[in-house]
Amino acid sequence: MSKIAKTAQRVWKSAQLYIGFHTDQNGNVREHPKVWPPKNGKASIHPDEGKQEVFLQLAADDKTHGRDVQIKLRPDQIVVRRDEGFAWEGIIVREDEIAVRVNGVRIRIKHDGSISHEDAGATTYIEGDGAVLKKTEFVDALMSGDGVELSRRTDDSIAAITEDGVIAKARDQDDDP
Incomplete structure (x- = not known):
């Protein structure tokens, strides 16, 4: 059996x-x-x-x-x-x-194989190419499908890791969200 x-x-x-x-x-x-x-x-x-x-x-x-x-x-x-x-x-x-x-x-x-997961005001997207996007009330975070690039955006700052290096800066109040 x-x-x-x-x-x-x-x-x-x-x-x-x-x-x-x-x-x-x-x-x-x-x-x-x-x-x-x-x-x-x-x-x-x-x-x-x-x-x-x-x-x-x-x-x-x-x-x-x-x-x-x-x-x-x-x-x-x-x-x-x-x-x-x-x-x-x-x-x-x-x-x-x-x-x-x-x-x-x-x-x-x-x-297309993409997936979204919505829970208590937060949504996670996995795109067909493997890219991941996380959106919450406080932050948007992204990782590219190949894992090479990462970025994070909040109301007051932007940060990214790319093949060229690390970028981080404060956001102006009049920057588009």
Whole structure:
């Protein structure tokens, strides 16, 4: 038996496909959507999720350790969500990016391999070429993709390490941030 098979555990106990109708046949918005499971297991994805929505409900096998997951199928994205807890809370899959929310942190992975990490007013970007940019309320810091150049900019100073040497200077109050 493989190591994976020995440690694997059952996470989900059931999956059900539903269609949620957010408006009635006359186009009036319902207070609560009418939810209906399609008999043949197929559902068309409506272009306006405000009117009709297709989703898959996965029930957790063990409610004390797991949480139910809902997978919403939309024309331009797939949304996977569950209630807040100790791990991921939501995933959005689009044609050109994947976004994940984990314990309040937002992470985006774009089609070019670049990544952004947003947490409590600070954002870190990793560009496709490996360059890293960190932006906070107090500082912008940059490291080039090859690691040769570093720079830091605050409200009152600019500093950089380049192949040509080290530069550091105070910023004038009228310098653009």
